[in-house]
Amino acid sequence: xxxxxxxxxxxxxxxxxxxxxxxxxxxxxxxxxxxxxxxxxxxxxxxxxxxxxxxxxxxxxxxxxxxxxxxxxxxxxxxxxxxxxxxxxxxxxxxxxxxxxxxxxxxxxxxxxxxxxxxxxxxxxxxxxxxxxxxxxxxxxxxxxxxxxxxxxxxxxxxxxxxxxxxxxxxxxxxxxxxxxxxxxxxxxxxxxxxxxxxxxxxxxxxxxxxxxxxxxxxxxxxxxxxxxxxxxxxxxxxxxxxxxxxxxxxxxxxxxxxxxxxxxxxxxxxxxxxxxxxxxxxxxxxxxxxxxxxxxxxxxxxxxxxxxxxxxxxxxxxxxxxxxxxxxxxxxxxxxxxxxxxxxxxxxxxxxxxxxxxxxxxxxxxxxxxxxxxxxxxxxxxxxxxxxxxxxxxxxxxxxxxxxxxxxxxxxxxxxxxxxxxxxxxxxxxxxxxxxxxxxxxxxxxxxxxxxxxxxxxxxxxxxxxxxxxxxxxxxxx
Amino acid sequence: xxxxxxxxxxxxxxxxxxxxxxxxxxxxxxxxxxxxxxxxxxxxxxxxxxxxxxxxxxxxxxxxxxxxxxxxxxxxxxxxxxxxxxxxxxxxxxxxxxxxxxxxxxxxxxxxxxxxxxxxxxxxxxxxxxxxxxxxxxxxxxxxxxxxxxxxxxxxxxxxxxxxxxxxxxxxxxxxxxxxxxxxxxxxxxxxxxxxxxxxxxxxxxxxxxxxxxxxxxxxxxxxxxxxxxxxxxxxxxxxxxxxxxxxxxxxxxxxxxxxxxxxxxxxxxxxxxxxxxxxxxxxxxxxxxxxxxxxxxxxxxxxxxxxxxxxxxxxxxxxxxxxxxxxxxxxxxxxxxxxxxxxxxxxxxxxxxxxxxxxxxxxxxxxxxxxxxxxxxxxxxxxxxxxxxxxxxxxxxxxxxxxxxxxxxxxxxxxxxxxxxxxxxxxxxxxxxxxxxxxxxxxxxxxxxxxxxxxx
Numbered sequence: 054x055x056x057x058x059x060x061x062x063x064x065x066x067x068x069x070x071x072x073x074x075x076x077x078x079x080x081x082x083x084x085x086x087x088x089x090x091x092x093x094x095x096x097x098x099x100x101x102x103x104x105x106x107x108x109x110x111x112x113x114x115x116x117x118x119x120x121x122x123x124x125x126x127x128x129x130x131x132x133x134x135x136x137x138x139x140x141x142x143x144x145x146x147x148x149x150x151x152x153x154x155x156x157x158x159x160x161x162x163x164x165x166x167x168x169x170x171x172x173x174x175x176x177x178x179x180x181x182x183x184x185x186x187x188x189x190x191x192x193x194x195x196x197x198x199x200x201x202x203x204x205x206x207x208x209x210x211x212x213x214x215x216x217x218x219x220x221x222x223x224x225x226x227x228x229x230x231x232x233x234x235x236x237x238x239x240x241x242x243x244x245x246x247x248x249x250x251x252x253x254x255x256x257x258x259x260x261x262x263x264x265x266x267x268x269x270x271x272x273x274x275x276x277x278x279x280x281x282x283x284x285x286x287x288x289x290x291x292x293x294x295x296x297x298x299x300x301x302x303x304x305x306x307x308x309x310x311x312x313x314x315x316x317x318x319x320x321x322x323x324x325x326x327x328x329x330x331x332x333x334x335x336x337x338x339x340x341x342x343x344x345x346x347x348x349x350x351x352x353x354x355x356x357x358x359x360x361x362x363x364x365x366x367x368x369x370x371x372x373x374x375x376x377x378x379x380x381x382x383x384x385x386x387x388x389x390x391x392x393x394x395x396x397x398x399x400x401x402x403x404x405x406x407x408x409x410x411x412x413x414x415x416x417x418x419x420x421x422x423x424x425x426x427x428x429x430x431x432x433x434x435x436x437x438x439x440x441x442x443x444x445x446x447x448x449x450x451x452x453x454x455x456x457x458x459x460x461x462x463x464x465x466x467x468x469x470x471x472x473x474x475x476x477x478x479x480x481x482x483x484x485x486x487x488x489x490x491x492x493x494x495x496x497x498x499x500x501x502x503x504x505x506x507x508x509x510x511x512x513x514x515x516x517x518x519x520x521x522x523x524x525x526x527x528x529x530x531x532x
Numbered sequence: 533x534x535x536x537x538x539x540x541x542x543x544x545x546x547x548x549x550x551x552x553x554x555x556x557x558x559x560x561x562x563x564x565x566x567x568x569x570x571x572x573x574x575x576x577x578x579x580x581x582x583x584x585x586x587x588x589x590x591x592x593x594x595x596x597x598x599x600x601x602x603x604x605x606x607x608x609x610x611x612x613x614x615x616x617x618x619x620x621x622x623x624x625x626x627x628x629x630x631x632x633x634x635x636x637x638x639x640x641x642x643x644x645x646x647x648x649x650x651x652x653x654x655x656x657x658x659x660x661x662x663x664x665x666x667x668x669x670x671x672x673x674x675x676x677x678x679x680x681x682x683x684x685x686x687x688x689x690x691x692x693x694x695x696x697x698x699x700x701x702x703x704x705x706x707x708x709x710x711x712x713x714x715x716x717x718x719x720x721x722x723x724x725x726x727x728x729x730x731x732x733x734x735x736x737x738x739x740x741x742x743x744x745x746x747x748x749x750x751x752x753x754x755x756x757x758x759x760x761x762x763x764x765x766x767x768x769x770x771x772x773x774x775x776x777x778x779x780x781x782x783x784x785x786x787x788x789x790x791x792x793x794x795x796x797x798x799x800x801x802x803x804x805x806x807x808x809x810x811x812x813x814x815x816x817x818x819x820x821x822x823x824x825x826x827x828x829x830x831x832x833x834x835x836x837x838x839x840x841x842x843x844x845x846x847x848x849x850x851x852x853x854x855x856x857x858x859x860x861x862x863x864x865x866x867x868x869x870x871x872x873x874x875x876x877x878x879x880x881x882x883x884x885x886x887x888x889x890x891x892x893x894x895x896x897x898x899x900x901x902x903x904x905x906x907x908x909x910x911x912x913x914x915x916x917x918x919x920x921x922x923x924x925x926x927x928x929x930x931x932x933x934x935x936x937x938x939x940x941x942x943x944x945x946x947x948x949x950x951x952x953x954x955x956x957x958x959x960x961x962x963x964x965x966x967x968x969x970x971x972x973x974x975x976x977x978x979x980x981x982x983x984x985x986x987x988x989x
Binding site: 096098099100102105106107108109110111112113114115116125126127128129130131132133134143146149150184185188206207209243245249250251252286292294295296325326327329405407441442443444445446448449451452453454455472473474475477478479525526527528529 | 571575583587607609610616623631633634724730763771801803880917923926928929948949950951953
């Protein structure tokens with residue numbers, strides 16, 4: 054057995070035979086499967102506010118979670134102390150979910166077939182590594198946002214990075230390691246004039262090294278974008294209320310797919326038949342112009358991972374192909390209980406959490422329409438260029454997402470900027486009303502964090518410009 | 533081996549000071565959790581564990597002294613080994629060299645520290661007194677009560693029983709040392725009902741600091757079932773401007789928007805529609821909003837805040853007039869005011885602002901009476917999404933609930949939004965219910981607001 058990353062063995066004195074001992078303890082009361090999840094998480098951040106570096110922080114959390122699966126049951130326990138007796142105790146606690154004769158884990162650990170090339174190898178930086186450069190990044194953002202327009206009167210810029218090392222060992226003999234970097238830059242602005250105040254924000258990053266913010270997406274890029282949004286909002290008028298055509302711009306508006314489609318296709322909800330998409334595989338859930346995938350294998354993206362948190366390689370999974378629902382996002386438990394393929398979507402927030410099916414990067418493939426033609430086709434409606442967060446009730450399928458930058462479309466032209474408003478629709482049918490799909494697929498800049506059952510994980514979304522023939526727009530003005 | 537966590541926190545502060553810090557503050561948290569989910573009668577998950585973590589915040593005098601103020605940094609760790617703690621301290625000392633001097637930064641003044649005395653009724657060891665089998669039985673009974681309420685309830689996301697305890701220690705270089713423990717237990721049920729091929733899900737729960745105050749599993753399950761069943765057959769309604777009644781579960785989220793808008797961080801940045809409005813009429817004369825971190829047994833009660841300042845009762849809005857923001861030491865200094873004891877201390881970073889027990893004072897009408905007065909309007913039982921802009925007050929959120937016709941709840945509605953502006957909404961609260969009940973740190977009774985736009989068909 055060769056384990057590519059010796060970190061946990063060297064740092065915590067783990068030995069391969071200990072892993073077998075822990076797994077045996079986890080299966081001491083029976084159970085179909087057990088796994089150990091070791092995690093070491095280093096994070097650091099710096100925040101500029103009112104042109105001052107007001108805070109700098111860093112932290113470490115590390116621990117081991119032990120899971121035991123017995124039929125549809127899951128037992129879970131964790132420890133933040135990696136001493137052998139503590140891990141054994143967690144294993145014995147998790148074992149209590151099962152009741153039967155002890156089982157033996159497969160002793161011959163085999164490394165899962167792994168990819169390890171999706172992102173740069175970033176070692177856990179020392180406290181002062183790259184600090185001068187981080188300072189310069191946030192200071193540059195402050196200058197750029199203020200230079201954009203004299204009406205910008207508050208700027209907050211932050212840079213945060215983390216490295217997460219994982220070691221996942223399963224009682225089926227699988228073993229996997231990964232080292233996952235994640236960096237994010239954020240700028241928040243407030244603009245003010247005699248008419249009032251408005252906010253704007255922008256951010257991005259991914260599984261990248263710090264240099265990304267010098268060469269690819271610079272502090273000036275994010276600062277100008279945040280300032281631009283705030284200035285536009287200063288003159289915004291009330292959004293209309295009611296059903297109307299909506300054109301979504303490319304990129305982050307793909308959050309529509311995440312809320313309307315993605316969550317409802319997570320296998321756990323479909324196994325339990327609690328999703329509005331239950332039983333719809335093979336059926337039409339979107340217009341034939343729509344093909345939607347969840348792809349965890351895109352290099353450097355925020356939602357990408359070499360292996361998921363169960364040690365399975367991530368994949369490019371087709372969810373909807375030319376309008377027909379193709380399948381679900383699965384983890385090991387749903388894969389086994391439903392008899393479907395494990396798509397490598399078993400993710401968890403940390404060692405304290407039980408893995409479940411989660412999205413990675415969810416996006417719609419490009420179509421043939423020119424974005425200008427799409428806008429020109431709308432007599433009266435709205436053009437939504439950017440969004441805040443969203444939410445879905447997976448059981449009745451209703452979902453919302455909130456437009457943070459939107460405009461009226463009048464006679465085929467984008468006109469007045471609109472105040473923030475929420476769009477609400479029904480997941481299983483909203484995409485059937487997608488009548489045009491642009492040729493301009495764009496992925497978001499790396500800002501997404503998805504919450505489910507109290508667990509947060511980084512995700513990505515993307516979409517080309519699309520036209521939805523109608524959806525309910527939650528403004529206050531007459532439609 | 534048990535470690536004396538108070539001693540540990542005090543030692544960490546001393547070592548940071550020995551390393552050259554001008555001031556230091558250490559927080560230590562330790563907690564245990566148990567959770568069980570029963571679905572369709574069978575145990576689905578059991579989780580039992582505990583953990584601890586520690587955070588350090590340090591201050592250095594500004595270089596040269598001329599600028600005044602401090603440079604600050606913070607670090608945290610879950611590694612309580614000698615090396616882990618050492619790394620946390622040295623990391624903070626190194627980081628503080630790079631931050632800016634801020635004249636408003638620093639610990640509270642010496643005279644501001646303290647803690648409430650007496651029993652705040654925050655900790656009861658009975659939350660862990662039940663054997664595991666009995667905890668599972670409680671979860672099973674809650675689900676069963678929901679499932680057996682009506683044949684249309686055909687599925688479930690389960691019943692659950694959770695318990696947790698935690699203690700928090702805070703120590704600083706000005707001599708403050710405090711510790712408190714809190715306990716928590718909860719029961720919930722999430723049934724799914726089906727009719728004409730469409731599914732609806734809702735839930736109910738009970739939460740308490742002691743098992744003795746937890747509702748029975750049967751009552752939790754029955755309420756969950758009733759809430760789910762009343763959603764069956766929901767439809768869209770035409771776009772209209774109508775009176776909207778918010779049940780306590782959603783009214784509380786509107787009241788939470790007031791908290792966010794009086795949060796000192798938003799105020800000094802000008803990021804709130806209530807910034808600069810102290811002493812002004814910001815809501816109707818019937819509106820009184822209070823934050824009280826001292827209520828015995830409260831979900832937002834603690835003997836001291838995240839900086840070691842005693843919690844207190846603060847009148848935020850009195851007869852519609854904005855009387856006070858909610859502040860920690862930093863935001864108070866920025867605004868030239870005194871802290872209100874609302875510092876909330878996470879492990880990392882600068883303290884934020886948190887609620888004590890934050891609530892809209894009850895009125896004198898029953899919820900039924902409020903609904904009875906509405907000829908044609910909406911009763912909101914759930915919000916979906918986060919469409920609130922605190923800078924402008926613009927409000928637009930997804931909603932579901934029931935349509936009110938001639939003073940009666942007539943039929944369920946969904947796939948609609950409710951929109952307006954918070955500035956107007958708090959002035960247009962035309963009725964306040966008597967049904968104030970704390971189910972968390974923020975609470976509100978039933979309220980009616982006029983002038984909102986309901987967007988649908």
